[in-house]
Amino acid sequence: MWRDVAIRQVNPALALAVASFLAAAMGGCQDSAPTDPARDIVPPAASTLVLGATTTTSVALTWSAPGDDGLLGTSAAYDLRYATQPVLTSNWDAATRVEGEPVPGIAGTVESCDVTGLTIGTTYHFALRTRDEADNWSALSDALAAATVAAPDTTAPAAVSELVAAATTTVSITIAWTAPGDDGSTGTAAAYDLRRAAQPITAENWDAAVSVATVPVPAVSGTVQTCQVAGLGRRAPTTSPCGRATRPGTGQGCRRSSRRPPTRSPRACSWTYLPVRSAWGVPPTKRAATRSRRNTWSR
Numbered sequence: 001m002w003r004d005v006a007i008r009q010v011n012p013a014l015a016l017a018v019a020s021f022l023a024a025a026m027g028g029c030q031d032s033a034p035t036d037p038a039r040d041i042v043p044p045a046a047s048t049l050v051l052g053a054t055t056t057t058s059v060a061l062t063w064s065a066p067g068d069d070g071l072l073g074t075s076a077a078y079d080l081r082y083a084t085q086p087v088l089t090s091n092w093d094a095a096t097r098v099e100g101e102p103v104p105g106i107a108g109t110v111e112s113c114d115v116t117g118l119t120i121g122t123t124y125h126f127a128l129r130t131r132d133e134a135d136n137w138s139a140l141s142d143a144l145a146a147a148t149v150a151a152p153d154t155t156a157p158a159a160v161s162e163l164v165a166a167a168t169t170t171v172s173i174t175i176a177w178t179a180p181g182d183d184g185s186t187g188t189a190a191a192y193d194l195r196r197a198a199q200p201i202t203a204e205n206w207d208a209a210v211s212v213a214t215v216p217v218p219a220v221s222g223t224v225q226t227c228q229v230a231g232l233g234r235r236a237p238t239t240s241p242c243g244r245a246t247r248p249g250t251g252q253g254c255r256r257s258s259r260r261p262p263t264r265s266p267r268a269c270s271w272t273y274l275p276v277r278s279a280w281g282v283p284p285t286k287r288a289a290t291r292s293r294r295n296t297w298s299r
Helices: 002-028 089-094
Strands: 050-054 059-064 077-083 110-115 123-131 144-147 164-168 173-178 191-196 224-229
Touching: 050 144, 059 123, 077 089, 077 110, 191 224
Parallel strands: none
Antiparallel strands: 050 059, 059 110, 077 123, 123 144, 164 173, 173 224
């Protein structure tokens, strides 16, 4: 009988110990969600960068904040980088990291960052990654390229100083000149402004002169270019009171009553002045003017 009692006393204790062990084990599995960040394996979603305003040395970027897990929650940090070539996973470490990135807001927040200290007139490539509190990193954002504003072009083309008549007919003159550059004598200008008149063209009467429509597109600096100015016509010779042709400005036609009036070549009877604008303002007489690509005119 003592043996039976002993067995009954041991078995309840054993049963209680086993029940406690099972309860502890089962209790750990009944949590609704893990609380240890190390168990978080879901990274933030990748972002889409949007270009904002640009200056000569800065680029403004915006994007929508992802979440901690995909598009849910709040992530921990951003890593925005740039380079002069596309930023990829393979060259991520070599890209320059932007300082002053914003602290991530809740998913859906519009984030912004001004990237400063850039070089004038240079194209840069940007990419963004986002980290959560468990050090899960998002994939790279979509690629974005942006260029800083170029410095203002204040150098005008050189003046066209070698404007010559290459050939003439009774109704046209073909002129030739050497192309200047976009900046002085370097590069290629954007446009010419060739004008003609029956009197010398000066700064004062430039606007009254007739613009030539057939002027060619500027070639690279140093190129010899030509333009045929047609539709000029001959100037009729003046006559004396006796009806004979006179030398212009002399009125000496009657003295040659017994002689045949001398003939005049078209070149002697018709004068056309053909200056060309080549950069800043209005050029002097018989000079060419060329406009640069930034609307500066030669003097």
